Amino acid sequence: MHRLHCKQLQRASLAAFLFFSHGSIAQIYVTPSLGLSHFSGGCSSQRIECEKSSSAVGAVLGYQAFPHWAVELGYQHYGTVNAKYPAIGSPNHSVDYSAEIQGIEFGLSRKFSFTSTLDGSLSAGMSAWFVDMDGRELAYSVERSADGFSPYLRAELGYALSQHLRLKTGIKWISSVGSDQTGKSEIWQPFIGLSYAFGSSSKMSAPSQHQEVNVSSSMEHVTNVDAGESANTVQEITIYFEFDNSKLSSVSEKKLKAFVSTVLPSQQISIFASTDTLGSKIYNDKLSFKRAMSVRTILLESGLDKSQIEIIALGESHSASAKPATRRFTKVIIHEKEAATSL
Structure with a gap:
């Protein structure tokens, strides 16, 4: 990962910690998750091979100050995908390129209760994404990066395993991640996670x-x-x-x-x-x-x-x-x- 993007992620993580640790806590929950990112685009027409999916990991930190609404801040590693292209100046040879996609997400989540153990939520917000692309041409290396903002939507279901633990599964959509230099794609991501709720209200x-x-x-x-x-x-x-x-x-x-x-x-x-x-x-x-x-x-x-x-x-x-x-x-x-x- 590029050093600039490392610093940006560190600053965002510090800001998240300060935000959620300030003042009185109504309820806080954290949800680590595993997913599978599917990329609808990203490779140019000259490609020889192009991966369309990658494993993904992430975590969401939520602050629920109101009965049905929560503010959420999350980190997502959307995945790393690889591609092969004809070498520049020597099209009979192939070279490897890879792109790593990450993001910091901020949004609002609306909670719904269905039964005593089953609930759901709909979330919407913005993803501050970072794409780092590396390529190995025959005589030199290529490094490109891009960053920007894209909206995301998420729908999920939760099942209560205990008072504090909930099993969650759902699907997320992120619009238009990347640039013309790194490749641009929408991301669809089914995921599963385990949520732990704590804070003053869960303690009480x-x-x-x-x-x-x-x-x-x-x-x-x-x-x-x-x-x-x-x-x-x-x-x-x-x-x-x-x-x-x-x-x-x-x-x-x-x-x-x-x-x-x-x-x-x-x-x-x-x-x-x-x-x-x-x-x-x-x-x-x-x-x-x-x-x-x-x-x-x-x-x-x-x-x-x-x-x-x-x-x-x-x-x-x-x-x-x-x-x-x-x-x-x-x-x-x-x-x-x-x-x-x-x-």
């Missing part, structure tokens, strides 16, 4: 065991209340869920069972379930209800009567100003029995 969505179920007694509501009088909240517990998940962990289930073991027949249980704002409102309404039903199942298995249980599925309407991870919860409240809708 995976609380430690002593945070995962936070039990707080609200006895101030029953203090100074005479026997026989109605009280509001007696006790409550808050259970946090992983992103896009309605299953309780074993720790949550154990603490929830211990919590409801003190419920009296004269008391009522209210279940308030909520989600973050990622995905559609209809999907999140269903997800909050599924979380509430998961808690209800544990309550019934613990011996409570269904007439004691009231479900309030809040969808994504609760705590709209809070960080995403703090909205993925179900709150169980014990209070003195009043009229409630059993479910």
Whole structure:
């Protein structure tokens, strides 16, 4: 690679690091990938042989500050292709040429949620590309380079392997990379990658065991209340869920069972379930209800009567100003029995 292009890539990488490390982090993800670049052009008509494809590697660094939108910065080694041409001045002999294509990409990505484990995204942006071409004529060497900007589009699907890991696959298109001196081509690139999400929101969505179920007694509501009088909240517990998940962990289930073991027949249980704002409102309404039903199942298995249980599925309407991870919860409240809708 030419020294000038090395310096340009180093500067761009440093700028990316400074950008993503500055200020508070909503959520950051990094996605290394492998692909196969197909070049629709690039070789002149005098060619003897011309490669049309090459293996590719890259990585994308994303900053998701909004529920459905992310800013992405990536490096891509689109590949190295080889060609044979008649030697200049001696057309009966062939000589070898090769071109290395790289790029720094910057764009916006729109996220979509389909199911609890499947999502997708559409991305668009600009690629600052660099092409370095080397040739070996019979009596001398040829070195040419070009750089420029071209738009790109990317569509991908993601499958959740765990809270932090997602398997991603998709296809990318980059328009008109190269110049008349180095050869010009569009690039089509199917790829597969593994994405890891971290940052403040993903840390909060995976609380430690002593945070995962936070039990707080609200006895101030029953203090100074005479026997026989109605009280509001007696006790409550808050259970946090992983992103896009309605299953309780074993720790949550154990603490929830211990919590409801003190419920009296004269008391009522209210279940308030909520989600973050990622995905559609209809999907999140269903997800909050599924979380509430998961808690209800544990309550019934613990011996409570269904007439004691009231479900309030809040969808994504609760705590709209809070960080995403703090909205993925179900709150169980014990209070003195009043009229409630059993479910």
